Each structure stands twice: as structure tokens, then as C-alpha cells.
Amino acid sequence: xxxxxxxxxxxxxxxxxxxxxxxxxxxxxxxxxxxxxxxxxxxxxxxxxxxxxxxxxxxxxxxxxxxxxxxxxxxxxxxxxxxxxxxxxxxxxxxxxxxxxxxxxxxxxxxxxxxxxxxxxxxxxxxxxxxxxxxxxxxxxxxxxxxxxxxxxxxxxxxxxxxxxxxxxxxxxxxxxxxxxxxxxxxxxxxxxxxxxxxxxxxxxxxxxxxxxxxxxxxxxxxxxxxxxxxxxxxxxxxxxxxxxxxxxxxxxxxxxxxxxxxxxxxxxxxxxxxxxxxxxxxxxxxx
Numbered sequence: 697x698x699x700x701x702x703x704x705x706x707x708x709x710x711x712x713x714x715x716x717x718x719x720x721x722x723x724x725x726x727x728x729x730x731x732x733x734x735x736x737x738x739x740x741x742x743x744x745x746x747x748x749x750x751x752x753x754x755x756x757x758x759x760x761x762x763x764x765x766x767x768x769x770x771x772x773x774x775x776x777x778x779x780x781x782x783x784x785x786x787x788x789x790x791x792x793x794x795x796x797x798x799x800x801x802x803x804x805x806x807x808x809x810x811x812x813x814x815x816x817x818x819x820x821x822x823x824x825x826x827x828x829x830x831x832x833x834x835x836x837x838x839x840x841x842x843x844x845x846x847x848x849x850x851x852x853x854x855x856x857x858x859x860x861x862x863x864x865x866x867x868x869x870x871x872x873x874x875x876x877x878x879x880x881x882x883x884x885x886x887x888x889x890x891x892x893x894x895x896x897x898x899x900x901x902x903x904x905x906x907x908x909x910x911x912x913x914x915x916x917x918x919x920x921x922x923x924x925x926x927x928x929x930x931x932x933x934x935x936x937x938x939x940x941x942x943x944x945x946x947x948x949x950x951x952x953x954x955x956x957x958x959x960x961x962x963x964x965x966x967x968x969x970x971x972x973x974x975x976x977x978x979x980x981x982x983x984x
Contacts, residue, residue: 756938761945764938768927778946781912781923784840785954788847788915789908793901795848796855800900803856804863804893814860821853825914833918843915850911854903862896863889891965898962902955909951924950 738758744750745757752760768774799817803810828846836842866889874884916925924943931939 753935754937756941761938761942764936765942765946777923777927778950781916781925782950784843784847784915784923785905785908785912788844788912789851789905791844792848792851792908793855793904796852796900796904797859797897800856800859800897801863804860810860817853817856821857825850825911826917829914829918838919842918843912843920846915846918847908847911850907851904854907855897855900858896858900858903859893862893862900865896866892894962894965898958898966901962902958905954905958906951909947909954913947 741755742758745752745755765774768777799813803813825846828849829842832842832845836845870888870892871884874888879887912923913925913928916923917929920926920929924946927943928940931937931943
């Protein structure tokens with residue numbers, strides 16, 4: 697009997713180990729696929745510069761860009777520029793995200809407030825980012841307040857629109873079922889409204905953050921003397937394309953890492969959606 701139990705345990709352990717290996721292999725494969733395009737771009741970039749197909753004063757080789765960034769890092773300037781830009785994006789994201797969340801909830805719930813606010817917000821959404829620059833300089837001066845205000849404008853619109861539409865798209869029948877089951881308003885908000893809007897809200901946050909990184913470049917054109925946007929302007933004025941491309945790469949890396957951070961933080965709140973999708977897939981598979 698003991699021998700049989702040991703054989704069964706061994707079989708289960710082998711299955712678990714095999715399943716774990718498959719999961720690890722799939723994860724490695726996914727990460728490898730993500731790296732294919734960036735590595736391909738770097739390879740093509742290197743070949744074009746090494747063969748002088750494109751002149752180095754227009755597109756410097758990758759090693760020159762790396763050397764430029766290493767020089768700034770060695771002097772301690774690079775970290776300072778990165779932290780200042782991160783600080784601006786962070787405060788702009790918090791300010792714009794908070795205002796967008798409040799207005800998105802109000803206009804999503806109340807048709808009256810939606811008719812009052814939404815047409816004006818939709819019109820302002822079409823205003824280009826640089827068009828706000830003279831006004832914000834006039835209102836807030838040329839220092840940090842105007843830059844944070846401009847970034848918050850870019851962050852605002854995607855979050856507002858996604859949140860408002862997420863609330864409007866919640867199935868009214870689900871709310872009726874909650875009332876039939878004697879859930880009060882607080883419980884309905886806790887168990888129905890919030891889980892229903894979180895996926896749309898997270899999408900808005902990620903889109904808003906991406907626009908925040910785009911708007912920070914425009915913000916750092918407003919007389920900035922520090923930041924990654926300033927490095928790009930400095931590279932243009934001093935004829936250093938390696939510095940411009942290096943700053944662009946840092947913008948891309950910072951944007952990707954911050955987006956991934958929001959995605960990871962949102963995963964615990966989106967487990968129910970993944971479970972629901974898996975149940976629906978199993979039901980469809982069973983029906984077929």
C-alpha cells in the first residue's frame with residue numbers, strides 16, 4: 697500500500713514539475729518575443745551607420761549614443777535630469793488623474809452633469825498640447841507649476857473618457873439584480889459599480905500616463921533648464937544628435953516601465969475579469 701501511495705505521489709510531483717517547466721518556458725518565450733523588435737531595430741541601426749548609408753551627423757551609431765549617456769551619468773547629470781522629469785510626470789499624473797476620475801464618475805452617473813460638462817470637455821480635448829503653453833506661462837509663470845499643469849491636461853482626457861464610458865456601459869440589469877438581493881447603495885457601489893469600471897479606469901490610466909510622457913516634452917520646452925526634454929533641446933542647439941537619440945530612448949524606457957508598473961498594480965483588482973473570461977472560454981469550448 698505504501699509503495700502504491702509513493703508511486704501516486706511521484707506521478708503527481710512529476711506532473712506538477714512538468715507543468716511548472718511549461719509555464720516557465722512560456723514566460724521565457726514571451727519575453728524573448730518582446731525583445732525581437734528592439735534588437736532588430738538596433739541591428740539595422742548599427743548596419744546603417746557602420747556602412748555609412750546614413751551620415752553620422754544625422755544618425756550616430758549606437759555606441760556613440762551609449763558613450764554620450766555614460767558621460768552624463770559619470771558626471772551625475774543624467775540621474776538628475778531623469779529624476780526631474782519623473783517628478784513632473786508624477787505630479788501631473790496625480791493632478792490630472794484625480795480631476796479626471798472625479799469628473800468621469802460624476803458625468804458617468806448623472807445625465808444632467810454629463811450634458812453640462814461633457815460637450816465642453818470634448819471640445820477642449822481637440823486643442824493641441826502646444827496651444828496651452830502660452831496660456832499656462834501667463835497663468836502660472838515659467839517654472840514648475842506651468843509644466844505640471846500642462847502634463848495634467850494631457851493625462852486628464854483619456855482617464856475621464858474611459859471612466860465615464862465605463863460607468864455608462866455597466867449593464868443596468870446587474871444593478872437591478874443587486875437591488876433585488878437587497879444590496880444597499882454602498883454595497884452596490886462596492887460589489888457592482890467599482891469592479892465594473894476598474895478595467896476601463898485602468899485603461900484610461902495607462903493611456904493618460906502615455907500622453908503625460910508626450911506632454912512632458914512640450915512642458916520642458918517652456919524655458920526648462922533640466923529634464924530629459926531639456927537634453928533634447930540642448931542636443932539640438934549644440935549639434936549633438938547622440939544626445940537627442942539618447943534622451944528619446946530614455947523617454948521610451950521610462951514610459952514602458954511606468955506603464956508596466958500600473959499594469960502590475962492593477963492585476964489584483966482584475967482577477968475577477970480573468971476568471972470570468974476563462975469561464976466563458978470553457979463554456980464556449982464545451983458547447984462546441
